[in-house]
Amino acid sequence: MVTISTLVLGLSAVSAAVAVPTVEKRGDFNFIFGEDHPLAIARRNETLARRSNTNYVQNYKTGGTVNFTPSTNAFSLNWNTQNDFVVGVGWNPGSNLPITHSGSFTVSSGLGSLGVYGWTTNPLIEYYVMETNVGISGLGTVKGSVTSDGGTYTIYQNTRTNQPSILGTSTFQQFISVRQGGRSSGTVTVQNHFTAWSNLNMKLGTHNFQVIAVESWSGSGSAQQSVSNTGGTTGGGTTTTTTTRAATTTPGGSGPGPGCSGMWGQCGGIGWTGPTCCSSGSCKVSNAYYSQCL
Numbered sequence: 528m529v530t531i532s533t534l535v536l537g538l539s540a541v542s543a544a545v546a547v548p549t550v551e552k553r554g555d556f557n558f559i560f561g562e563d564h565p566l567a568i569a570r571r572n573e574t575l576a577r578r579s580n581t582n583y584v585q586n587y588k589t590g591g592t593v594n595f596t597p598s599t600n601a602f603s604l605n606w607n608t609q610n611d612f613v614v615g616v617g618w619n620p621g622s623n624l625p626i627t628h629s630g631s632f633t634v635s636s637g638l639g640s641l642g643v644y645g646w647t648t649n650p651l652i653e654y655y656v657m658e659t660n661v662g663i664s665g666l667g668t669v670k671g672s673v674t675s676d677g678g679t680y681t682i683y684q685n686t687r688t689n690q691p692s693i694l695g696t697s698t699f700q701q702f703i704s705v706r707q708g709g710r711s712s713g714t715v716t717v718q719n720h721f722t723a724w725s726n727l728n729m730k731l732g733t734h735n736f737q738v739i740a741v742e743s744w745s746g747s748g749s750a751q752q753s754v755s756n757t758g759g760t761t762g763g764g765t766t767t768t769t770t771t772r773a774a775t776t777t778p779g780g781s782g783p784g785p786g787c788s789g790m791w792g793q794c795g796g797i798g799w800t801g802p803t804c805c806s807s808g809s810c811k812v813s814n815a816y817y818s819q820c821l
Contacts, residue, residue, distance in 0.1 A: 579757045583619035585644070585738045588612040601630075601753045604741055611744035613644060616754055621645045621737025623721060628658070628739045629712035630752040637746015638662030642706075643715050645737035651692060651699040652731055656680070656720050659709035660817065662746075664801065666703050669791040673704060673723035675716055680704040681791045681819070684729055693735055702729050707819070711752075788820045 584597045591608020597616050604614060617626075632641040640663055643656040657663075667685025674680075685701040692699055704720045721731060739754045787804040788794045794810035795803050795818030803810065805820035812818045 579755050581616040581618060581738075581754055583617050583736050583738065585613060585615045585617065585736065585740055587614065600755055601751075603751045605747075605749040606741075606743060607747040608743070609745050611742075613740050613742045615644065615738040615740030615752075617645075617736060617738030617740075618756065619736040621647075621734035622756070623718040624756040625714050625716045625718075626737075626739065626754065626756045627714045628752050628754050630750065632659055632711040632741070632748075632750045632752070634661040634743070634746060634748040636748075637743065639741060639743035639746065639748050641711060641741050641750060641752075642739070643717060643737065644740035644742070646693045646735040647732035648694070648735055649732040650730065651694060651697055652702055653687070653692065653699060654702040654724075654731065655704065656715055656717060657703065657705045658713065658715065659711060660705050661709075662817065663742075664793050664817075666705065667701060669789060670727045670729065671723070672791065673720060675719035675723075676714055678706050678708060678710075680706050680720070682723060682727065682729075684727075700729070702731070711750075790820055792820050794818050794820050 579600075581600050586595060586597070588595075588610070589612065590610035591606070591612070593606045593608055593612045593614065594604065595612075595614040596603045597614075600616070602614070602616050606612065626643055632639075638661055640655070640657045640660045642658040642660075643654075645654055646652065647654070667683040670682045670684050672679055672681050681704070683701075683703040683705070685703065686698070687701055688698045689696055690699070702724050704723070717737075724731065739752055741748075741750050787806040788802045788810075790805070790807040792805070793801060794805055795812070808820045810818050811821045
């Protein structure tokens with residue numbers, strides 16, 4: 528017969544044998560996938576790398592000689608045509624990330640523009656942030672201006688009726704910012720323009736494609752551009768957005784008549800056939816192809 532003391536000793540021995548082992552304390556990364564976890568950092572870097580690389584090629588041509596060679600984050604181009612084209616590289620969908628472009632842009636004859644070009648849907652909007660505009664006029668109604676990235680841009684709005692669009696022949700609005708002075712390299716803080724447009728009741732929709740593009744429909748020229756949207760600061764950093772509404776003027780008195788351009792309107796340049804006087808401000812030469820009331 529087993530005594531009570533012997534049974535207690537036996538059970539104690541069994542309990543000791545099956546005791547739960549000591550669990551090593553784990554760090555936070557074993558339980559929480561924090562933002563500083565190596566895997567989180569690696570995934571974030573991978574996402575940024577994918578986003579900084581262009582994934583969309585815009586190659587709209589309607590005739591003439593347009594030699595366009597796109598590659599990842601770059602393109603080269605030369606043209607000699609009297610037909611419309613818009614070519615470049617970028618992203619689909621677009622975003623509000625700063626876009627850095629660098630390289631050359633030359634209009635040998637005629638007209639052309641270099642800058643950010645994109646579309647949104649709901650509402651259907653075609654938009655431009657023109658870094659350089661040579662000879663392109665008739666951009667629409669001057670709505671105001673915005674200061675960004677070391678320069679001042681004039682803001683235009685225009686209605687296009689029964690024109691080609693990403694949804695086929697449609698009626699839509701154009702939102703356009705044109706940099707005064709122009710440049711072929713720099714960072715475009717597109718959010719500054721989106722905010723300025725919104726402040727002027729010019730509302731974008733859901734982003735479709737967004738590219739650094741060259742457009743022309745008359746003349747010849749060339750371009751070579753590298754493109755990224757990692758937010759570099761080539762050619763001048765981001766500045767605080769300042770939106771100025773266009774002044775409303777009433778012609779009269781001894782000043783210029785109603786046939787003159789208003790503030791920020793075009794008033795001269797090679798090929799310009801519109802007014803050469805200003806109802807507000809004075810006509811200032813920006814380049815051989817463009818003078819503006821300032």
